[in-house]
Amino acid sequence: MEALKFGWDFFQNEILGIKWLNRLIGDLLTACGLDVSGKVGGSVQFFFYDTIKIMVLLGCLILLISYIQSFFPPERTKKILGRFHGIWANTIAALLGTVTPFCSCSSIPLFMGFTNAGLPLGVTFSFLISSPMVDLGSLVLLMSIFGWKVAVTYVVLGLVIAIVGGTLIEKMHLENQVEEFIRSGHSIDVPQEKLHFKDRMQYAWEQVVSTAKKVFPYVLIGVGIGAFIHNWIPEELIVKILGSGNPFGVIIATIVGVPMYADIFGTIAIAEALLAKGAQLGVVLSFMMGVTTLSLPSMIMLKKAIKPKLLGIFVAICTIGIIIVGYFFNAIQFLLV
Numbered sequence: 001m002e003a004l005k006f007g008w009d010f011f012q013n014e015i016l017g018i019k020w021l022n023r024l025i026g027d028l029l030t031a032c033g034l035d036v037s038g039k040v041g042g043s044v045q046f047f048f049y050d051t052i053k054i055m056v057l058l059g060c061l062i063l064l065i066s067y068i069q070s071f072f073p074p075e076r077t078k079k080i081l082g083r084f085h086g087i088w089a090n091t092i093a094a095l096l097g098t099v100t101p102f103c104s105c106s107s108i109p110l111f112m113g114f115t116n117a118g119l120p121l122g123v124t125f126s127f128l129i130s131s132p133m134v135d136l137g138s139l140v141l142l143m144s145i146f147g148w149k150v151a152v153t154y155v156v157l158g159l160v161i162a163i164v165g166g167t168l169i170e171k172m173h174l175e176n177q178v179e180e181f182i183r184s185g186h187s188i189d190v191p192q193e194k195l196h197f198k199d200r201m202q203y204a205w206e207q208v209v210s211t212a213k214k215v216f217p218y219v220l221i222g223v224g225i226g227a228f229i230h231n232w233i234p235e236e237l238i239v240k241i242l243g244s245g246n247p248f249g250v251i252i253a254t255i256v257g258v259p260m261y262a263d264i265f266g267t268i269a270i271a272e273a274l275l276a277k278g279a280q281l282g283v284v285l286s287f288m289m290g291v292t293t294l295s296l297p298s299m300i301m302l303k304k305a306i307k308p309k310l311l312g313i314f315v316a317i318c319t320i321g322i323i324i325v326g327y328f329f330n331a332i333q334f335l336l337v
Contacts, residue, residue, distance in 0.1 A: 122170025257290025
């Protein structure tokens, strides 16, 4: 049993967490005369370590997920979803959202295509909620920082929000709240050519390059903010605002996260720094969910496809779900960390 625990800790810390890289960077900075225990040296170490770690994990994850995604083009996904009905359809849509693009803005064109193809509105919203919130990248990244218990619980609760949210929207019969050009469109069945392993790997690599270029600036910004929080903001201030002493910390974190635009790769460094400074786990995860699911740019894009009433209901369902999840994590934090 001890050997198994040692093996898992090694995998989580040295493989997923790449802790050896942090030590290596610290040694190199020390050799260059920089004190990594000070604010400046600590910030530099944090910045280089988290940037490299996130981009390496990003590349590996996108390569894997894009390879899997090559088996599920939109037309095939539509056919799969069309076989299910009721809550099962919402569940499958939420699960399929885990192997699609990482940010909400990338998911919206797929959502529009599925709606245009005639899939039930609630099913398409289950997909839209889960796609940015609980992709496979979130599972691996959260596992590398917070451990498998937090990662698995986060993904399960994110899927619950997607399934319940989509089901509620379906029950409200809001099809007339979708813009006419989406509802009146027609989907054309195009046979998918069979791809070989080489073709799928080429597609996956193209997705790695494309996504890395798009995400890299946000990673730099996120890591920069994380480094600042980690080394320059007093721990007492973080604890006062986002610690257990403030019952509104989850609500504050969710609202603060909404105007931002990033995916989980851009927010993970901020989350890591906040948790290290004493912020509650539920507060940190609510912030991440708010940023990835309800970013302002994605809401502007979504407004072009649906009317204000449906957009407001979507935002309200996601916000309430995120806040509930945040308080739930706060209540069970002692069991997970």
